[in-house]
Amino acid sequence: MLYSHTTPEAKRRILRELLVPGAARQFPGAFNPLSARLIGEKGFDGVYISGAVLANDLGLPDIGLTTLTEVATRAGQIARMTDLPAIVDADTGFGEPMNVARTVQELENAGLAGCHIEDQFNPKRCGHLDGKNVVDLDTMAKRIAAAADARRDPNFLIMARTDVRAVEGLDAAIDRAKALVDAGADAIFPEAMKDVSEFEAVCKAVDVPVLANMTEFGKSELFTRQQLADAGVAIVIYPVTLLRSAMGAAERVLDALAAQGTQESAVEEMLTRARLYELVDYEAYNRFDTGIFNFQVPGLDIGSNNAAL
Ligand SMILES: C[C@](O)(C(=O)O)[C@H](CC(=O)O)C(=O)O
Numbered sequence: 001m002l003y004s005h006t007t008p009e010a011k012r013r014i015l016r017e018l019l020v021p022g023a024a025r026q027f028p029g030a031f032n033p034l035s036a037r038l039i040g041e042k043g044f045d046g047v048y049i050s051g052a053v054l055a056n057d058l059g060l061p062d063i064g065l066t067t068l069t070e071v072a073t074r075a076g077q078i079a080r081m082t083d084l085p086a087i088v089d090a091d092t093g094f095g096e097p098m099n100v101a102r103t104v105q106e107l108e109n110a111g112l113a114g115c116h117i118e119d120q121f122n123p124k125r126c127g128h129l130d131g132k133n134v135v136d137l138d139t140m141a142k143r144i145a146a147a148a149d150a151r152r153d154p155n156f157l158i159m160a161r162t163d164v165r166a167v168e169g170l171d172a173a174i175d176r177a178k179a180l181v182d183a184g185a186d187a188i189f190p191e192a193m194k195d196v197s198e199f200e201a202v203c204k205a206v207d208v209p210v211l212a213n214m215t216e217f218g219k220s221e222l223f224t225r226q227q228l229a230d231a232g233v234a235i236v237i238y239p240v241t242l243l244r245s246a247m248g249a250a251e252r253v254l255d256a257l258a259a260q261g262t263q264e265s266a267v268e269e270m271l272t273r274a275r276l277y278e279l280v281d282y283e284a285y286n287r288f289d290t291g292i293f294n295f296q297v298p299g300l301d302i303g304s305n306n307a308a309l
């Protein structure tokens, strides 16, 4: 009832145990707190919180317009709804090293298990679009070192994302990944890999867990969990999958409603009232109320929901 029963510290310990090279742990992207609950119910290993989804949900493009406060608040709302560890996309860290340090502490406070910080500069963009720009290694290494130094929980995962692959090629991306591990990164997110052999090359080159981004309509094919596991990947994210699916469904029902004058034809596809209540654990709140509201006043009927009161 109410929220996660697992503490942030425990979630971070769990995350560290999950991130084994070759385990290809699946972290679907939650687009709201309730969808995080669904992800947990379906037996996934963790929850991803996408910067693109966060921005798009506010009606903004994913170009670095969201603020640390917005991201930490929303990520915290999502993290508290699940017992799974949640990793959030911290974009470029929201500024220079001192800002990155504050970012990490705010995300720790919000109950996240880890975050990734990338080497683009603002205005940043989706890693699967052309025309990206990256900062030099020194600047990025300082971001990562500041992040690692600022955390108070040693298990809070600092993942370095590099967008260098699309700008300077795979070898340069691998060199950067290695240097970022030296700077303190606990894990590497190599963005926009072209094929599975590229993931394999990164996994071989670094000694830390590697993430694969299986975003639809991007530069990477949608590899299966098994393919990525065989390549040595530790964690796979599906950042925008649920938002795309939910918005696709919303668009279809609006079309039906406009065309037919009723939503009747779409009801079958909808989450039922019962299922929705199940997801918010409605029943547990009822039980809680009944447990508290158990006293009697002589001569007065104060049964639950008594209209006379
Ligand atoms: C992973 C990502 O950073 C995100 O914000 O979810 C995006 C996803 C996307 O735009 O499809 C990315 O840059 O790949």
Ligand SMILES: [Mg+2]
Binding pocket: 050, 051, 052, 062, 089, 091
């Ligand atoms: Mg992003």
